[in-house]
Amino acid sequence: MGHHTRRDTVLFPWLMFGAAFVLGLAVAACKQRIDASAPPPKPAGDTSAGAPGAKPQPPSQPTQAISVPVPVQVPTQPTSTPAQDTPTPGNTHGLPVVTEESIREIASPSPNKSARTTSIKRIVLHNTESTLASALATLRSPAGANRVSAHILVGRDGALHRIVPDADKAWHATVANDDGLGLEIEAGKFGRGMTPLQEATVIAVVRRWMRLHKVTAQNITMHRLAAPGTTDCATFIWPEGNDKAFFNWRRDRFGS
Numbered sequence: 001m002g003h004h005t006r007r008d009t010v011l012f013p014w015l016m017f018g019a020a021f022v023l024g025l026a027v028a029a030c031k032q033r034i035d036a037s038a039p040p041p042k043p044a045g046d047t048s049a050g051a052p053g054a055k056p057q058p059p060s061q062p063t064q065a066i067s068v069p070v071p072v073q074v075p076t077q078p079t080s081t082p083a084q085d086t087p088t089p090g091n092t093h094g095l096p097v098v099t100e101e102s103i104r105e106i107a108s109p110s111p112n113k114s115a116r117t118t119s120i121k122r123i124v125l126h127n128t129e130s131t132l133a134s135a136l137a138t139l140r141s142p143a144g145a146n147r148v149s150a151h152i153l154v155g156r157d158g159a160l161h162r163i164v165p166d167a168d169k170a171w172h173a174t175v176a177n178d179d180g181l182g183l184e185i186e187a188g189k190f191g192r193g194m195t196p197l198q199e200a201t202v203i204a205v206v207r208r209w210m211r212l213h214k215v216t217a218q219n220i221t222m223h224r225l226a227a228p229g230t231t232d233c234a235t236f237i238w239p240e241g242n243d244k245a246f247f248n249w250r251r252d253r254f255g256s
């Protein structure tokens, strides 16, 4: 008995513990089943009335059906500043940049020249009437009774041909040869006026001459003004009968 008694005494706490454990398992299992019977959490924004346990249905309407239009925020762009038209010396008329310093001369010497006996006072502008190649041949030809030349010839591509040194007299404008500098500009029926690059070169050449030889703007002239009654040159740049076109060009480019 003593053995039984001791055995019962030892066994009782274990029985109580086991009963409590089994009860706990049953409660846990029950709660688990309750949780399983609850409807699954609905995805956010799902307004459909799904039955408990049913799979979540994809939204039957496109998202825009419930979306609220939002004003598009346009990022504020910094106000762009238009490029400033920075005047360049010798280039104030939208012409290509050709400065006195950047002038590149092509040596095209001519035998048609003589010694100066008077100082330089004026600049005489001409049009060639013929193409560059033809003009180069004429201005450098030692043949014929009417040999002609000029100091510089500027092609429509802006290339500058040095034909006669400033220090010598060129033969381009009869009575104006002695105190003049002759500038031939490639223009004719094939191409009237000046190309932008050609005009930029002409302006740079004239500016350099004005500086080197102290020629005033009023003494920039053209062939038919320097030798009246002998020619219509340079009518393919400044048409004959409209000398005002030349004077306006001279005033705009050289200030007088």
Ligand SMILES: [Zn+2]
Pocket: 125, 126, 127, 172, 223, 231, 233, 234
């Ligand atoms: Zn001429």
